[in-house]
Amino acid sequence: MHALKRLGFSFSTIKDHDPLQNEVLITFDDGYSSIKTYAAPILEEVGGVATVFAISDYVGLKNSWDYFPEDKQVDHMSWSDLRELHNLGWEIGSHGRSHRRLINMNIQSIMDELVTSRKQIEDQMGSQVTTFCPPFNAWNSDLLVMIEDAGYTRIAISYPLSGLPKWKGEFIPRLGVYLHDALPLFLAKIMAGPLAPLEVLQQQLINLVGDGNILENWLKQPAK
């Protein structure tokens, strides 16, 4: 963050982004407590803010939605943690109610994930929620229509972005940053643009393997 600041970048949320400024939009999925413990103080040092996509039913709980053994589960921020960040100017967007792959569900359940999570976050933060981030980056044209019907105007998605369908709302393209991204690679991602093919492949793999359901179903398949 300090390196980016030295390079002349400032840090904004998605909803307050000014395209005329040299801004980096940092986003965090899932709303883990580590965001408040580790990331928020660093962003504060550089005068920055970020966007968190909270899983509304898991606020204040452990991440039992994920495929970790129980003793490896970690905490999500509480509503008061999220409010604290929100009061600092952070954006709290929605990542659904329960971190499910929305494109495989019936319409009623999808709308519940979209609408209820938005209302829960709006009630707790006292401000409008406008950005949705689909769990596992799983989305399609039908889901876009439902996201719009559910009251969102922006969707945060990952590269690659080839063949984006027409949509009234705004696409917020994102590039993943991972534990093994050393500073030069991190800066290269920002400065060189996100379309380096290896990066895109890595990101697709991580999104795919990140969904334990797929892994689990695959492991359950009988041998052919």
Ligand SMILES: [Zn+2]
């Ligand atoms: Zn997630």
